[in-house]
Amino acid sequence: MADKQISLPAKLINGGIAGLIGVTCVFPIDLAKTRLQNQQNGQRMYTSMSDCLIKTIRSEGYFGMYRGAAVNLTLVTPEKAIKLAANDFFRYQLSKDGQKLTLLQEMQAGCGAGTCQVIVTTPMEMLKIQLQDAGRIGPFLLSPAAQKKLLDAQAQLSAQGGAQPSMEAPAAPRPTATQLTRDLLRSRGIAGLYKGLGATLLRDVPFSIVYFPLFANLNQLGCPSSGEKSPFYVSFLAGCVAGSAAAVAVNPCDVVKTRLQSLQRGVNEDTYTGFLDCARKILRHEGPAAFLKGAYCRALVIAPLFGIAQVVYFLGIAETLLELLQRPQH
Numbered sequence: 001m002a003d004k005q006i007s008l009p010a011k012l013i014n015g016g017i018a019g020l021i022g023v024t025c026v027f028p029i030d031l032a033k034t035r036l037q038n039q040q041n042g043q044r045m046y047t048s049m050s051d052c053l054i055k056t057i058r059s060e061g062y063f064g065m066y067r068g069a070a071v072n073l074t075l076v077t078p079e080k081a082i083k084l085a086a087n088d089f090f091r092y093q094l095s096k097d098g099q100k101l102t103l104l105q106e107m108q109a110g111c112g113a114g115t116c117q118v119i120v121t122t123p124m125e126m127l128k129i130q131l132q133d134a135g136r137i138g139p140f141l142l143s144p145a146a147q148k149k150l151l152d153a154q155a156q157l158s159a160q161g162g163a164q165p166s167m168e169a170p171a172a173p174r175p176t177a178t179q180l181t182r183d184l185l186r187s188r189g190i191a192g193l194y195k196g197l198g199a200t201l202l203r204d205v206p207f208s209i210v211y212f213p214l215f216a217n218l219n220q221l222g223c224p225s226s227g228e229k230s231p232f233y234v235s236f237l238a239g240c241v242a243g244s245a246a247a248v249a250v251n252p253c254d255v256v257k258t259r260l261q262s263l264q265r266g267v268n269e270d271t272y273t274g275f276l277d278c279a280r281k282i283l284r285h286e287g288p289a290a291f292l293k294g295a296y297c298r299a300l301v302i303a304p305l306f307g308i309a310q311v312v313y314f315l316g317i318a319e320t321l322l323e324l325l326q327r328p329q330h
Contacts, residue, residue: 011088013318015081018309022080023073025308026301028053028065033297037258038133049297067131079121080309087113087212106213114208118200123193125200129261130180199257199275207250211306215242219310235310243306244299251298252291255282 023030032052039045046052056064090109095101101109184192215238222234230238247254256278270285272278282290 010316010318010322011085011313012081013321014312014316015084015309016078017317018084018312019080019305020073021312022305022308023069026304027069028056029297030301031056031065031067033294033301034129034133034258036294036297037255038262049300074124078124079117080305082120083113083117083208084309084313086116087208101216103213106216107209110208110210110212111205113212114205115201117208118197118204122197122200126184126193126195126261127180129258133262196257196260199253199260199278202275203250203253203257206253207246210249211242211246214245215239215306215310218242229314232311232314235314236307239310240303240307244303247298247302248295251293251295252279254298255291255293258294 029049032046032049035052035056036046036049046055053065060067087109090112091101091106094105094109181193188195218238218241219230219235222230222238224230229235256275259278259282260272260275270281272281
């Protein structure tokens with residue numbers, strides 16, 4: 001990195017392309033991850049990732065697995081672009097003296113990349129969580145007060161010999177990203193779009209600190225002795241391994257972030273005032289294992305996302321496109 005300038009436009013385009021391809025492939029797993037993390041012991045709808053996907057298809061159709069995909073595709077383009085480009089930028093700045101980066105410097109570059117990405121992408125992450133979780137919340141929309149009214153009506157009708165009203169929750173209209181944004185801005189202002197920012201920082205900054213140094217060192221193992229770049233399959237595998245390892249390492253923070261950013265609650269589900277309150281209640285009511293909810297789903301999502309991203313970087317798709325656009329027209 002020290003001996004050549006980096007092209008930020010090319011890095012941003014590569015990150016965007018990688019994000020679009022990766023999310024299209026793994027979005028159903030990400031939806032399952034969100035729903036598994038949000039369900040509490042009192043309202044368990046799903047027992048595993050496969051059970052969640054099967055029930056989603058049965059109740060919402062095949063495209064129900066892509067609920068919130070438009071927001072996520074919009075989210076992941078700047079997320080991957082900013083994270084990958086910012087890491088390269090900080091690595092370049094830290095290696096200007098021509099020396100190989102130390103592990104601490106690699107971690108500093110990752111920290112800077114994660115911070116830049118979170119500030120830009122938290123609002124879209126917030127919207128994605130609401131859209132993904134809507135299908136899980138649907139069956140539990142009745143509040144305790146509404147349930148009490150129905151039970152009173154049932155008792156009264158039973159005494160009169162009439163038909164009893166159903167306790168099933170009414171079908172709720174599916175929210176859209178535009179509706180959610182409008183409602184959040186109206187009720188909570190700009191701060192509503194940044195709900196869970198602290199938890200997102202605590203997830204994404206450590207993720208970047210773990211991922212980028214781990215990837216760089218794993219990728220270095222596959223470099224030929226001649227000093228050329230590692231083969232593309234080495235970059236892909238290094239991205240997958242580093243991504244899955246970092247994802248599992250920060251999964252407890254991801255569980256807390258997902259809970260904090262979910263505005264709708266099922267009956268008897270906990271509400272939280274902040275990061276520490278959420279972590280305490282999860283530990284007290286659900287035990288330490290709850291912090292690993294959705295960990296394997298998250299690893300399955302992150303591994304190919306970053307593997308694909310590193311292959312796109314390796315192939316230099318954006319550099320090729322920019323070079324073609326800059327050629328003089330005859």
